[in-house]
Amino acid sequence: MIKAGIVGATGYAGAELVRLLTSHPEAEISAISSVSFEGQKLSDVYPSYTFLNDMVCEDQDAVVEKSDVIFAALPHGLSQELAEKCISAGKAFIDLGADFRLESEEEYTEWYGGTFLDKKLHEQAVYGLPEFFRDKIKGKKLIANPGCYTTCSPLAIAPAIANGLVSTKGIICDCKSGVTGAGRKPTQGNHFPELNEGFHAYKVACHRHTPEIEQTLSKLSGEDVTITFVPHLLPVNRGILATVYADINEGVTFEQIRKAYEDFYKDEFFVRLLDDGKCADIHNVRYSNFCDVSIHHDKRANKLVACAAIDNMVKGAAGQAIQNMNIIFGLDEKTGLVIVPPAF
Ligand SMILES: NC(=O)C1=CN([C@@H]2O[C@H](COP(=O)(O)OP(=O)(O)OC[C@H]3O[C@@H](n4cnc5c(N)ncnc54)[C@H](OP(=O)(O)O)[C@@H]3O)[C@@H](O)[C@H]2O)C=CC1
Numbered sequence: 001m002i003k004a005g006i007v008g009a010t011g012y013a014g015a016e017l018v019r020l021l022t023s024h025p026e027a028e029i030s031a032i033s034s035v036s037f038e039g040q041k042l043s044d045v046y047p048s049y050t051f052l053n054d055m056v057c058e059d060q061d062a063v064v065e066k067s068d069v070i071f072a073a074l075p076h077g078l079s080q081e082l083a084e085k086c087i088s089a090g091k092a093f094i095d096l097g098a099d100f101r102l103e104s105e106e107e108y109t110e111w112y113g114g115t116f117l118d119k120k121l122h123e124q125a126v127y128g129l130p131e132f133f134r135d136k137i138k139g140k141k142l143i144a145n146p147g148c149y150t151t152c153s154p155l156a157i158a159p160a161i162a163n164g165l166v167s168t169k170g171i172i173c174d175c176k177s178g179v180t181g182a183g184r185k186p187t188q189g190n191h192f193p194e195l196n197e198g199f200h201a202y203k204v205a206c207h208r209h210t211p212e213i214e215q216t217l218s219k220l221s222g223e224d225v226t227i228t229f230v231p232h233l234l235p236v237n238r239g240i241l242a243t244v245y246a247d248i249n250e251g252v253t254f255e256q257i258r259k260a261y262e263d264f265y266k267d268e269f270f271v272r273l274l275d276d277g278k279c280a281d282i283h284n285v286r287y288s289n290f291c292d293v294s295i296h297h298d299k300r301a302n303k304l305v306a307c308a309a310i311d312n313m314v315k316g317a318a319g320q321a322i323q324n325m326n327i328i329f330g331l332d333e334k335t336g337l338v339i340v341p342p343a344f
């Protein structure tokens with residue numbers, strides 16, 4: 001059994017790791033940590049875990065010591081020192097935050113304000129989006145698990161970008177997220193009466209996920225990709241819908257695009273390419289690690305409109321982190337993640 005420890009287990013991403021790892025057949029939760037709830041049972045914080053996980057929150061050192069793999073579900077900027085500790089102790093480290101996602105320190109400083117504390121450590125980090133970088137993840141110890149928008153948007157458009165079927169300029173990623181994406185800490189505007197029955201964009205064309213999405217798409221394309229990214233806050237608990245617009249290159253037919261998507265995703269269990277005429281819906285992926293993708297042709301403007309839906313807490317966070325753990329430890333990638341989304 002893999003001993004899996006969670007730092008930041010009381011946050012939404014950490015608690016989702018607990019939910020999924022509790023029924024993982026090849027892993028057991030070895031320890032969990034919290035600062036605010038140290039010494040308290042997780043099931044006192046989240047009563048739905050009663051009798052299923054009554055573990056007591058410890059400190060970070062206990063998690064490192066007792067685990068083969070440490071998942072960090074902490075706010076940005078808190079993972080670098082912890083990663084160093086884990087890697088030098090020979091453990092695997094999967095970071096759900098953004099500390100290791102951007103390869104350029106300059107970009108990291110621009111968008112997050114910090115610096116790379118140990119450049120060598122950053123060189124060891126692999127970006128954990130298995131559908132694109134599986135071969136690089138195998139056998140590695142330090143994984144930068146992508147964020148939710150940064151999983152969903154590239155999965156929507158990747159086959160068209162990787163095959164040079166759409167322009168790499170002027171791509172629009174128009175995304176809508178459920179409120180769990182903002183974490184457990186209440187913030188002004190996320191309070192139910194202020195949020196419910198409303199719907200708005202935020203951080204328009206200046207969200208820190210912009211360079212991360214561009215980094216992934218540029219790797220797939222081999223060219224510098226520029227995007228306009230606009231996130232919106234949806235008054236639902238879970239789910240992200242990314243609607244991505246791109247100009248179809250001259251001479252390319254929609255049939256070629258569909259064939260490229262079919263080929264690209266034919267062996268990807270977690271990506272469900274929908275038939276023509278169907279639209280990806282966050283309802284159909286809830287609690288699961290699936291990403292549903294639908295593609296559409298705007299014939300008048302000759303644009304590709306690609307939609308992708310994920311559960312931000314699963315494929316956008318904890319599920320993908322476990323998918324990465326499975327790859328690192330040589331397990332079938334699907335282990336513990338074959339979850340049927342509820343029909344209603
Ligand atoms: N929510 C989502 O949809 C997604 C989140 N992520 C990323 O996962 C990470 C966690 O996010 P999320 O769970 O939503 O956030 P939460 O705010 O819900 O949880 C954060 C966790 O970190 C702990 N924490 C806060 N400050 C400190 C500190 N100074 N030192 C140690 N621990 C601290 C908190 O609790 P405690 O005080 O109990 O220790 C809590 O357990 C973030 O980096 C986020 O960007 C990634 C993808 C999707």
Ligand SMILES: CC(=O)N[C@@H](CCC(=O)OP(=O)(O)O)C(=O)O
Nearest residue numbers: 097098147148149177178181182
């Ligand atoms: C709704 C909402 O607030 N979402 C978060 C993104 C959460 C996430 O996946 O991102 P990171 O792991 O990169 O923080 C935001 O816009 O900042």
